[in-house]
Amino acid sequence: MKDSAPQAVFLSDYTPPAYLVDRVSLVFRLDPAATRVLSRIEFRPNPAAAPGQPLRLDGEKLRLIRAAVAGTALEDGVCAHSETGLTIPADRLPDGPFLWEAEVEIDPAGNTALEGLYMSNGMYCTQCEAEGFRKITYYPDRPDVMAPFDVRIESDQPVLLSNGNRGAAGDGFAEWSDPWPKPAYLFALVAGDLRAVKDRFTTKSGREVELGIYVRPGDEGKCDYALDALKRSMKWDEDVYGREYDLAIFNIVAVDDFNMGAMENKGLNIFNSKYVLASPDTATDGDYENVEGIIAHEYFHNWTGNRITCRDWFQLCLKEGLTVFRDQQFSSDMRSAPVKRIGDVLALRARQFREDNGPLAHPVRPSSYIEINNFYTATVYEKGAEVIGMLKRLVGDAGYARALDLYFRRHDGDAATIEDWLKVFEDATDRDLTQFGRWYTQAGTPRLHVTEDFKDGCYTLHIKQETPPTPGQPAKAPQVIPIAVGLLNPNGDEVVPTTVLEMTEAEQSFTFENLAARPVPSILRDFSAPVILERTTSTEERAFLLAHDTDPFNKWEAGRALAKDVLARMVTDNAAPGPAYLDALERVARDDGLDPAFRALALRLPSEDDMAQTLFDAGVTPDPLAIHAAREKLMLAMAEHLSAILPDLYEAMNIPGPYAPDARAAGCRALRQTALGLLSRLDHGKAAAKQYRDADNMTEQLGALGALLTIGAGQEEVGRFYRQWEHDRLVIDKWFALQTSHAAPHRAAETAQALTRHKDFDWKNPNRFRSVIGALAMNAAGFHDPSGASYELVADWLIRLDPVNPQTTARMTTMFETWRRYDADRQDLMRDALRRIARTPELSRDTTEMVGRILG
Ligand code: 0A1
Ligand code: ZN
Secondary structure, three states: OOOOOOOOEEHHHOOOOOEEEEEEEEEEEOOOOOEEEEEEEEEEEOOOOOOOOOEEEEOOOOEEEEEEEOOEEOOOOOOEEEOOEEEEOHHHOOOOOEEEEEEEEEOHHHOOOOOEEEEEOOEEEEEOOOOOHHHOOOEOOOOOOOEEEEEEEEOOOOEEEEOOEEEEEEOOEEEEEEEEEEOHHHOOEEEEOOEEEEEEEEOOOOOEEEEEEEEOOOOHHHOHHHHHHHHHHHHHHHHHHOOOOOOOEEEEEEEOOOOOOEEOOOOEEEEEHHHOOOOOOOOOHHHHHHHHHHHHHHHHOOOEOOOEEEOOHHHHHHHHHHHHHHHHHHHHHHOOHHHHHHHHHHHHHHHHHHHHOOOOOOOOOOOEEOOHHHHOOHHHHHHHHHHHHHHHHHHHHHHHHHHHHHHHHHHOOOEEOHHHHHHHHHHHHOOOOOOOOHHHHOOOOOEEEEEEEEEOOEEEEEEEEEOOOEOOEOOOOOOOEEEEEEEEOOOOOEEEEEEEEEEOOOEEEEEEOOOOOOOEEEEOHHHOOOOEEEOOOOHHHHHHHHHHOOOHHHHHHHHHHHHHHHHHHHHHHOOOOOHHHHHHHHHHHHOOOOOHHHHHHHHOOOOHHHHHHHHHHOOOOOOHHHHHHHHHHHHHHHHHHOOOOHHHHHHHOOOOOOOOOOHHHHHHHHHHHHHHHHHHHHHOOHHHHHHHHHOOOHHHHHHHHHHHHHOOOOHHHHHHHHHHHOOOHHHHHHHHHHHHHHOOHHHHHHHHHHHHOOOOOOOOOHHHHHHHOHHHHHOHHHHOOOOOHHHHHHHHHHHHHOOOOHHHHHHHHHHHOOHHHOOHHHHHHHHHHHHHHHHOOOOOHHHHHHHHHHHO
């Protein structure tokens, strides 16, 4: 029976499962095209649900060989079958607990969607979040059904892994047993010719844990950093959250074909290999930072996600927002906190603000979806983390610690909700969080409109909050907004240290008394809330804050605002960059007292996409080519203005000795790269070509190549780079991406198209697909070339990828999410591309939902 059109699922329709599971036993007889999965599942009626219900089991793309309930085979026609599962009528079920047995056949080799059990380079692996387990066997595939799993794998592959602790193993088989009840989305299995890099960790209570990172033969030398990051994560979670690891084994497997970054399967994390493998010659500083952060993220899920999971997928932010918040805390403890915060806010604005401002805007906890895989978004993850940061700021560090202790005590073993989460904070801190809860239900980025007055030593900030309408939410109620403010006197001394104003009304005023002179305010310090600050400020005031603010985030933000003002005026009025900005930049560049990483960030111009949104917000239709040209012109002006110091800065940041991936060294390299980028505009790439020849690490090699490509040089190096790294998939991904993202705007589509014809363009591999097609988005002017060639190319490839891998296709449709920002011609071209995708016969549910929402 074919199911009718895909239906939306609503949070308000939640009902508890009719049956719970006490134990799951699975046997896998692995075969590339015909794997047999034998399941024995112990069910019992859920006392919290209505009695006498049928048993509903999810199942997709399964060939049912046999099934039995309580030892009695189910003959054909007893179950209602559909493409999404089967239903066993209540009159076929015993009154109490019963055993379900089934055998199904699946086709891992034919599974290109990379969801369920699939093959990657000859190895078997799984991805079950969110709803992939139903492609492995019939099961109530929902996170509020939790059970211990026993698994037996039969295969002649040398390494056979699953969740939990090791059981019996012998020739051609291995058994695993996971004692912790878990939802099916945390199930994992891996089988292949893999090599393990092993280590040990002793928990704070003295339990020994065996750690293993499994990689393809030849990659063993690239695991040290991931292993070190894992041990640091384990220790940090004990020290900061009191959370200890709870199995005798923790394994990580690196796979080349993976839709996302990584997956927190209990005791067996599976990673996209780009977030595990790192060596100085193949990985950049950015890669090292990502490996550290993602290893931590997946490890931290063991408590926030696995021990306490989500009741249903609407609660995704319960585990994701919290785990992102925790990995951000970890990285800022391991590295520089201000630099980490600036990086996180840059990413939030680039991805989440963009989402919140467009047709895909949705609340941190959505209330309906068609395909849940489309909701692994920046809003759920990054805004979800910001909401927790605000909670922490409001209740204080001690309140937060009490609330988290209570959360772990009260909900360990539960499938919980956002209501449970907020209740824990209410109980631990005696606060009413009803209004705060709106952060979870209202979409859109609040805008704070700030004006001020000063009289008789009293300085008053008048603040209005307003959240624009978003799809399905025309009107918004005021939210609780923690606004961290400090005041400086005209000499640059801080006269009021950071104070958190708690805004709850649509309009509110806050007064500071006993001030000798009108102060300069530093508002939204440390980016204390995910909002847009609207306040008219002078260039002088911005330069003053860039020079004097004691809050590193706002110091950077002041420089950022200056750069945006200058760029906006260059685009709209063809103005020349004034000396105020260039002088301020020079002071930053010369200030040896500042962390080099901070200086690199302060010297980095806003991205072209950021400028497009900024102009759009100011009522100007952005022209991507004009933005690109203005940005290039400003870089040249910066290079000329700083020409006297660039060679010295470039040399001073050259740290002697072998490459080390630590934050300090990476910061120096980042500043050196900034200097190189500017220098190249003056010396026609001489320094960059030399750096390319001399580089002994990927950060400097790729940085030099990027600097050359930016000025239209580097073709010879492109060839050399390929010949040097042809054998390394992850490095060749960079090679593809760099050429696409650095192509001149009018040649971007052509460059990307030529790369899709390269023999190494293995388009079914998501990393490789993204490295060419996705990288076009990094070339904003090229993507928005007025010919529409890039739009067409992207649409062609998304149409081709959709039947093979709907999940990655659907994610990548977000390249078009900003279409409403642009002029009528570009809008027409983008809409045409989207409509062409929408009209494709048999388009997946994933992509249909996304394109429909983007078109609105
Ligand atoms: N839970 C993982 C992310 C993830 C989600 C879905 C996936 O496949 C559809 C894979 C991974 C995390 O937050 O890291
Ligand atoms: Zn996660």
